[in-house]
Amino acid sequence: MNWTVLVAFCIIDDLLKTLGHKDDPQSKTPASVVLTIWILAALFFSGKHxxxxAYCKEHALFSFIPSRSRFCRRLHSLSDYxxxxxxxCKTLWEQLASVEHYVLDTFPLPVCENIRAPRCRLAPGLTxxxxxxxxxxxxxxxGLKLHLVCTDSQFITEVLCTPGSVADVQGLYLMPLDLPQASELYVDRGYTDYLAEDDLAMAEGIRLxxxxxxxxxxxHQPGQFIATLGRKIIESVGSALTxxxxxxxxxxTLQGFVLKVWGFIFAHNFRRLAGVL
Incomplete structure (x- = not known):
């Protein structure tokens, strides 16, 4: 447990310095510690901060542990980072492990049961x-729909959260798809769009x-076998997140819900990084 937390803390601390983040001089808890506790909660406590x-205070993992309310305020203040x-993290992973192809898929994120939808506070509205x-x-x-791009080694590289009514193929247009030239992106039937397929191949060199x-x-029958085989890795990623x-x-709040989902995504990625480092 401590090795994964240590890897997360070191990487987050270096990445925040790369982004130019500076903590307030009066702050007793650095931003890297706040995000590390956030990752720890997602890894071992089902996102319960x-x-x-309490675990960090009991084992004295850090010099100062903020209160629960203060921790939530600090975490929300770092939501833009x-x-x-x-x-x-994607750049770091590509330097540590070889990437042959990428997979894109969506996962549902229900915020409540269907019968409670009319009075749901996280995602309000009868529309x-x-x-x-x-x-x-x-x-x-x-609820929401989670669009994920992951590598063939189960590392998540791109994330997009949209309302549940957004179609899969719309997520294909909304995601940046910052992939290397001549890379292959495996998708399912929901992403059938010949125009997007041709545009990606011509402009970005990405083969869908x-x-x-x-x-x-x-x-094309042989191509279907390759696509089905290459896309199976996303099922393993979905199982790991679940x-x-x-x-x-x-x-x-809905922002807090999305922050916890981001925590699970980073927890999965840091677990993969801890296994390589």
Missing amino acids: KHAL IPLLLPL LTYRGYIPSQRVYFH RPIRKGNSKRY ELFPKRIHAT
């Missing part, structure tokens, strides 16, 4: 903005390998 703070850490559909289970959900329907104009998720992510 209270338990992570959290998405900026992911591209830097269909947060209402999404899971084709594999043939059920609807009320979708799992196509049988009546598709570009259906293992970290609690039965219900407790949050009082």
